[in-house]
Amino acid sequence: MSDATLDPRLTSGRVAPKRAMRLSWSDPRFRAIVWQVVILGAVAAVVWYLIHNTSQNLASRRIATGFGFLSRTAGIPIGESLISYNPAEDTYGRALLIGVLNTLKVAVVGIVLATILGTLIGIGRLSKNWLMARLTAFYVETIRDIPLLLQLLFWYTILQGLPGPRNALSIGGMVWLSNRGLKLPTLNWETAHTVALLIFAIGLIGTWWWNRRAHLRQEETGERPAVWPVAAGLLVVLPLLVWAVLGAPFQWDVPALRGFNFTGGTSISPEYFALLLGLVTYTAGYIAEIVRSGIQAVPMGQWEAAGALGLKRGAVLRRIVLPQALRVIVPPMTSQYLNLIKNSSLAVAIGYQDLVSVANTTLNQTGQAIEGIAVIMAVYLTISLSISLFMNWYNAHIALVER
């Protein structure tokens, strides 16, 4: 930006002169500071009173206080966790951390899936295909009208209706579906896999660089060098080649029925799956409406202008309409994401051990309700604020850049 475009009002000395603040009630700045001090002081006094009164009442009722319990051995069993947990040794702190990770596990996957499903349904509602438009409209209207808790119980009951582990449904003897969840085989991890993955990552950077070069070339000459052969070579052929050279190790850890349950492989528990299913389908109903309204907020002229340029409908949607619709979509989408995270606390109803479930058990076993609730609130606040910050950044990033 050159100086010539600067606002002349800012440079020509027409700005109001700065005045020293006077210690007088008639000075608005002084008044403002006084009011802020008074209000802040009042809030601090109320907070101090609450803390003081609470600790006094707890002491008089002889109820244990403090966060010391976090380092005590938990002893409570936890069904599924992303990190190792041994009730004999690990502390309540670690148990709560597992709860947080379980909440994040369902929230992150839920947000991604709900966004994809919601966007597809939202676009489907605008489809010219009568059946598609009606089906998606029906989906949105029903799913939004049924309380989420009922939906969760519904999905959980359905999953419990699956056959027991001894009669599990099998896909090729590798994948097993029973009322104990979905059992999947895992790959026995070897060095060759790590190396191949590393090559793949380098391939990604190489592809990105080649793509950029192709772009510049196109701007210069109007010709676009083909990207896909390079991409295929770097991303598929080269990692596979390296893997083959290193002996091509390939062995599955297949789940097998032993005793009561399957051992080996990995599994998705019915509790997690029911919660994920419920959250995704429910939130997708709202996201679909946000996407639909966002798309409809883009003026018809944009469609027509793009059509006049000869772009196909899909390309119009992808390149012209969606980028503009995003500006309308992102802010309400943020609140849907926050809703999904908070709704995940309904997990207690169907036995998925999220943060609330673990904290609930903890506060019950230790009797320290205030500390337990404080932990729950602090964690949800942190997660929600992080999502908000990210979405605000993203919103600013895609906002219409005004020149």
Next chain:
Amino acid sequence: MRGLFGAAALIALTCFGAGAARAQGSGSATLDAAKARGQVLCGMAGTVPGFSLPDSQGVMRGLDADTCRAVTAAALGDVAKVKFVPTTTQNRFTALQSGEVDLLSRSTTWTLGREGNLGLEFAWVNFYDGTGFLVKAASGVKAAKELDGATVCVQPGTSTELADSDYFRLNNMKFTPILIADLTEIQAAFLSGRCDAYSTDASALATFRFTQPKATDFVLLPDIISKEPLGVMVRKGDDKWFDLVRWTFAAMIVAEEKGITSKNIDTFMDSKDPDIRRLLGLEGEMGKALGVDPKWAYNVIKQVGNLGEVWDRNITPMGVPRGINNIWTKGGLQYAPPIR
């Protein structure tokens, strides 16, 4: 969820409420409040057959419910003045701590941790129990040691949760817990086969098994893996109320020792036995010492019955033998200090 509401109520109370003022009256703030209210608020489950469950007429039946009635009869002289407040395993303590209920009679295990940390104390044990396992007969499991690798349905926030964890750890076995707070939901999970075993107090398992359409489809494993003395809790700091709850049990036990029942109690009114005369308020000032009517024990026995009657009415139909829950003269653990 209810656990959270209870906890929120406690937080609101401890944050905003002033410290409990000591009332004059009987010397017990809880008793005075109950008298003024005309009701004793009693926390119980309301979902467990044999302990507390409404019958077809909507009347609350069970050992825990009758415990509530007995204390109400002692405190206010009329069992009809009891008000049953349903609580869950998760919100029961906060309900008592925050004053939502006057006493908690909800199959709650007496442990040091609970008495030490919660600001609550146990007045008496109304059922000596132990943690057990219920499995489906089809599974072929005969003993708890065979449960390695099993999925076990447990209610969270219970002492069962800790007992199971300890037991499997001690025996070098693994288990996957399924924790659902709602009793009907956790039982549904067990029935659907989501869990291999359902674990809770053996008495509750027996009554659950008994209420199934075909009880022989289920096997109650013989192993009892922990001590679970189920007691009646009150708040700390109101010793007079604690006394009343404790001596209500003593009165019911003494009545059983002496053969006094709700049916024949009036024939004892001219008894020469000083123990009986003191119990029934014909002699001494026992009622005054507790801050209640002289005929407090008469009211309990007349309106609710002695301990044996309460057992026979509620637990015997569930097919649970009395065993150690008998009074001491019949080889059980229920022993009452003298009322004098």
